[in-house]
Amino acid sequence: MSSSLDMSDNIALEGAPLSRHGLIKFLVPSLLGVLLFLVPFSVGDTINIGMGFAADALKALLGDALPAIATLVLCLSVALTLVVKFTHPGWAREGKVKELFDVAPLWIVMRALGAVFALMIYFQVGPEFVTASFTGGVMLNDLAPVLLTFFFFAAILLPLLVDFGFMEFIGSMARKPFRLIFNLPGRSAIDATASWMGSGTVGVLITTQQYEKGFYNCREASAIATNFSIVSIAFAILVANFIGINHLFVPFYLTVLVAGLIAAVIVPRLPPLSLKPNTYYEPVGCRLQEEPTANQGLLRFSLGMAVARAEKAPGPRQLVRIALFNVADIFFGLLPLVIAIGTLALILAEFTPLFTWLSMPIVPVLQWMGLPEAEAAAPAILVGFADMFLPAVLGSNIESELTRFVIACLSLTQLVYMSEIGALLLKSKIPMKLWELFAIFLLRTAITLPIIVVMAHWLVG
Secondary structure: OOOOOOHHHHHHHOOOOOOHHHHHHHHHHHHHHHHHHOOEEEEOOEEEEHHHHHHHHHHHHHHHHHHHHHHHHHHHHHHHHHHHHHHOOHHHOOHHHHHHHOOOHHHHHHHHHHHHHHHHHHHOOOOHHHHOOOOHHHHHHHHHHHHHHHHHHHHHHHHHHHOOOHHHHHHHHHHHHHHHHHOOOOOHHHHHHHHHHOOHHHHHHHHHHHHHOOOOOHHHHHHHHHHOOOOOHHHHHHHHHHHOOHHHHHHHHHHHHHHHHHHHHHHHHOOOHHHOOOOOOOOOOOOOOOOOOOOOOHHHHHHHHHHHHHHOOOOHHHHHHHHHHHHHHHHHHHHHHHHHHHHHHHHHHHHOOHHHHHHOOHHHHHHHOOOOOHHHHHHHHHHHHOOOOHHHHHHOOOOOHHHHHHHHHHHHHOOOOHHHHHHHHHHOOOOOOHHHHHHHHHHHHHHHHHHHHHHHHHHOO
């Protein structure tokens, strides 16, 4: 297991003067990363982060071509995977390329399924339950374009936020309250903030990279990814508008924050997360030890840690290689999984009574809590495991504003949904199983539902 501190770190801890070069190398990329990922601003009626506006611009530029591009990417993914798996070409016998395409049989099947679904949806051939606009159409025509454009910029620009000392700076500043309240490293504040301002999937992407680099152990990475990958303000506004409670946005988002914070305190202390080992990603080991501040002020110590990290940041060529692999990993590894799992989940939700059956025991609970139209609301509570937007779709026709408020809040606090977050976690190196994700989803539902109902009765009436 490697030590987290080398000679340059020791110099920082001992309080040596911070070099001007080191400060600039920390501040310039980190401030740029903060502006792109963490600072929301408005253009017209739209609130988004800088990277989000760039993604929207690319999406508008490519327009109707994006579903075709996504289909091509999915077909390339399975074709390259089969070539590497069965012919073992020289260019893919080692390194990142081998890691990306020489995958287990289950992932080959999922990549093939994603490509088949994409071809069926794009050319509108095959059974309706796959090609319908509200199942496969949602995945290929609505979600895939967003993922392609958003993750293209996220993968390229993420090193600005994580490789030049900003994680170390915030981690040192926030480590005591985060350890006390959440039993997690302070740097996890960045994951949460990136999710809040940008996208929950960006938060998970940061978490998985930090785990693979040895900065989080298995328990920490699992807890952060499933409890701090909160949805962005922009998505919350979209849900509120869609379900018809946009005039209640302030109490709505306040309720989401309160319930989400309480769940983040409780859920990691319960199985299955509490049973996760404190072991690090084996090929890397532990690269983070929370050292004492050596009689320095907290700000000075945090700056020292940040500068020490910035001094060891990758050079331009290495950053380009990292960015290209990140893009390839998302396009060829994640996108097929999202399309395959998301389409299957939406088929189950829209064409089978599965979620209606599963939600039957919830009906008397909702009635006891005083929610009108409990029978209509119950399926919307569980269908969030398939996709975060589905509860809003099912709940939009409910007459009771109180019930719609509860459904909208709950859909944002459940967090674990298979069309994006779940697929990303299953594909990552973080050892999470499907049943564990469902158990965490149920735990978050059970903990946040009573809080949301109490606040809804108080704030909405």
